[in-house]
Each structure stands twice: as C-alpha cells, then as structure tokens.
Amino acid sequence: MQSLIRRLRSELFATPADAVISIALFTILAAAAAGFLHWALRQAEWAVVQVNSTLFAVGRYPIEQQWRLWLLTTLLAAATGATWGMLRAHPRRDRSGQLWPRNDRLAVAVLIAASLWVPFALGLTPAIQLRWWLLTALLVAARWLAGRFGAGLPPALKRLLPIVWPVLYLVGMVLIGGGIGLARVAPAEWGGLLLTLLASSFAILLCLPIGVLLALGRRSDLPLLRWGSVLYIEFIRGAPLITLLFLGQNILGFLLPGGLAPDRVWRAAWVLTFFAAAYLAEAVRSGLAAVPRGQLEAARSLGLSSAQALRLVVLPQALRVALPAMVGQFISLLQDTTLLSLIGLLDLLGVARSVMANPAFLGKNAEVYLTLAILFWCCCAALGLGSRALERRLDPHAVPSRV
C-alpha cells in the first residue's frame, strides 16, 4: 500500500503542474464514469434487450425447433471443457504444466459469475436460467474430468480426439439447418448471434486453407500460378467488402442456374470466405518469408519430398509466425459480418436494426448498441485469448512455464 502511494506520488504528483493535470484528468474520468453509471442504472431501459434476448441470440429461428440449438450448445460446452482440460493434462513434453494455472481459475470464476448474472439480468424465466447454470456446470465438469483423467486415456482414443471438432461442426450444421430426419430450417430463418457466429466461423475455417494455397501460389515458380494468385489477392484487396457482398448477391444469381445458386446467406458466407482468404494469404506469406531457407534445405537433404518438407517443416513454422496477424484477420472478419445487415440479412446488427425500427422501442438505440458492442467484444476477446494461449503453446523458445 505504501509503495503504491509512493509510486502514485512520483508518477502523477511529482510537480505542481503534474498534480493539476492529474486532478483535472481524474475529475473528467470520474464525471464520465458517474454519468455512464447513472445512465446505465437509472435512465436506460433495458427492457428492449430483455424482451428481445431470443431475437438477439438466434433471430427468427422457429421456437419449436430451438431445442436443437440447446442440444448444440450442450455439445459445444462439453467439447470446450474437455479440450481445455486435455490441453492442460498434456503440457508440451518438456514443460512443467500445472493442471489449474491461475488464469484458468480466473476464467472459470468469470464464467460462473457470467452464467449467474447474465441470465438473471436478461430476466430469463427460471427454467432457462437453470439451463445456463447447468451448461456452465457441464463445461467446468468436463474441464475438471479431462484435466484429472485425460492423461490416462489409451493412446488410440487420444489420437481420435482432434477429430471431435470437425465432426462437431458438421453435426452443428445438421442441427441448425436440418436434414437427416430433422425438419429443415431455411438459412433465411437464422439470425442474431447464431448467424454472426455461423458466418464468421464458416469463413474462418475455409479461408485458412484457401489463404495458404494462395500464399504458396504467390511464391510459386510457375508463372501462371504466381500471377493468378497475385491477381486474385490484389483484386480482392482493392475492392471494399460491401461491394463484393452486393456483387455476390447479384452475380451468383446470374452465373448459376436458379436451383444451383446458393441461398442468400450462403452466398454472403462464401463472399466473406473468399474476401478473408486474400488477406490471410498475405499474412501467411509473411510467415513463409520468415522461415529461413536452410530449413527447406535441411529437410530436402534428409530426403523429404518438397510436399513433405512444406507440410511438416516449413508450414508449421510459417503459420506460427503468422498466427498473430491471422487472428487479427479473424477478428476483423468477425466484425465485418455486421455488413451482412446491409444486404438485408438478420445478423446481430440486422436484428438490432429491426428491433430499433420497432415503434415500441423507439429511441432505445444506446441500450441496443451497447449490448451489441459487449457481445462483439466478448467474441473477439475469446479469439484473442485463444490465440495467445496457442502462441505460447507453440513457441519453440519458451521456457518451461511456472504459472
């Protein structure tokens, strides 16, 4: 405490001029904070968010089919918890990993607090509040079980585990869209956070392989491949996303005969994918350039084919270097999905605009936009945290962690 006071004094109140500036700044900040709190707690009418919480979450997804989304959320919670625990149970070989590092305890605490407060603040019915509590409990339990017993699983089972996520993605697609005995829910009925997450995750997953291929193409010795990649990348990067989205909506309809052209939502998702791939290709290219030439030479001199050398020696290093830039791309991609609202889709922003257009909630823009900002911030923070954890895990020069 004493040292804190001393530091404050030396950093903020060293001279009379410093003191004046500090006090002025603090007054402004305090006034702003007080004003915000007064608005948020007294004046703001959060009913607009409470009443429309389902709309923000899933748009106009049919109520009688929403059990499928609950099921999907359950699977996701279990898989997230299990993956998290498995990673902790398997620290990289030479590192002393702890089962519950401080950050993990903090994350679980935040998660539990959020699951208790958010459903309550949204005024959800007790039954639905209970569901969120159970989901959180499931995630934490899976995390605990996988951390506790994950290391002892038979190796054959462990090798299967990474496949869980792609399988889960496909299962999720079926659960959301229907098929295989489930009633079809057309993409036009997807909305809100569901549509935002679906479009961005689809684009993130698919733009990665396309971006890597483009980056390799741009460095290829074959002129046709090289110039093709350069042309594509520079064309996409030269056009604003919104024009490409409009172009996609119109042109794909002309190009492909009626039944073949994908639905409006899928058209937008593909445009997002191809847009992101061009930017990603440049991030990957910078990563490729950072891998010393000697790495390829060493791999080739050991008899690896160029494809093997690329896949096992060059790309893993290049992607690790490019990871921060790639995650930056993913975060802006997530935010770019708000443009879907401009082509008439009901993503988070689209739902928000439709809610604000409702006469019953006239003038409640601030509440809605703040909610939106918080939602996006949470998603982006999750991406950023995950990427930093991955970076630490893949860092070949990291010293054993002592968290």
Add this chain to the structure above:
Amino acid sequence: MSLPTSETMIEARGVEKWYPNGFHALRGADLTVRRGEVVVIMGPSGSGKSTFIRTFNALEDFQKGTITVDGIALSNDLRNIDAIRREVGMVFQQFNLFPHLSVIDNLTLAPVLVRRRPKAEVAEQARALLERVGIAEQADKFPGQLSGGQQQRVAIARALCMEPRILLFDEPTSALDPEMVREVLEVMQNLAADDITMVVVTHEVKFARHVAHRVVLMADGEVVEQAPPETFFTNPAHQRTRRFLDQIL
C-alpha cells in the same frame, strides 16, 4: 582410422556453375572421393567450396560437367535426386535443426517418413545416436534450449539417423563459439573412424591434419591441389596453396 577402399563414391568431372546473377562460381571443378575416405576441402572464402559440396546432393544445380554419387548420375531426373539425397547426409554451418520439433523428433522425422521404418525402432536408434554424440539427456528438449555445440551434434545425429553412406559437412564449426568447436570436432573424428565417407569443408587445420586422408585446396572455382595432409601442409606443390597456407597458419 579405417583406410579408404578403391570403390568410388563421388565422382565430379568438370563441374561449372553460374549463379543467376552471372557469377561464375565453379569453373571446371574435379574431385573423386573413394568409399570410407575423409576428404577435407579448404580454400579462401568465395572459392566455391560450399557451392561445390552442395552440388553433391543437388542443393545447387550446375550447368556443365557430370557428378556421379554412389553410382547414380546427378541429372534433372527428380527420382535420381531423391535417391541420392537418401544416401547423402548433410551438416550445415547454421545447424538448420527444426525448431518446432523436439530433438528426438528432429532425428526420427525423415527415417519414418522417407524410409518408412517403424517409429519405435527409429526412436530407439535415435537415442543410441544421441548417446554416441554425447547428448542423450537432451532428447526431449527443443533445439532452442541447447547450446550451439549441442545443436550441431544433434544435427550430425539427425543426418546419421538416415544411415547415409556419405556425409557432407559445410563449415560445421564456423558458427560456433570457440569453446564449442572441440566437442563437435571430436564427434566428427569418431565418425571418421567408421567406414562412412566424409567430405568436409572447414578451416580447422588440426582436424585436416589428423583426420583427413586427403586435403583439397579450392580457389576461384577450381580444385588447385589435393594431397595427403602431411604433404599438403608441409610441402605443397602449388604456389597458390603456399599463399593460402601462409595466410591461415
């Protein structure tokens, strides 16, 4: 030290190479290396010694002349190149270990992938090799956690794990701190006692004197002189060699 046999392992005839910028790096270089022989190539920087041995496993191409390695002619035929690379190991000045793989995985990667040998068997052999180069206890570390000398010894073990018939060394101690040079040279000296064929580009005179069967001087892209170490260092035939020795001794 085992004596070289009469069997030819590497035969280079009239090798010429121009770099894309027009630099004439090799100007008709000739060299014959017999099985089990340890050949040290010396020469001033820019004389083409590194370029020359890098042509032996097709890391550099060349425009004129012929190179035959272990009976296989180096040509643009990719199958030949792959076949030669399997039999020729290389140790680089900058080690070029794979930083994202543990030491043991650095060793097992190629044998499992290229020779299609079972992983457990290769891992056992890899640990034995690490033992042999004196760093068995580092098997599960990552290259970034090792000293330069240790890294270079891992690189030698990695090359050996492919069971090559020829080992090329491209200035293996030039990037090392002085106190680590000896540990690497000792490993190389032990190798020379086996019947593996070694071509070593180095400035280490002591190593050349005591380990090499033959020392070669390259200058301006040509092989100027080749002789047993005693003759090479005490009574060289060429003026160019004498000038070079005056500079380094």
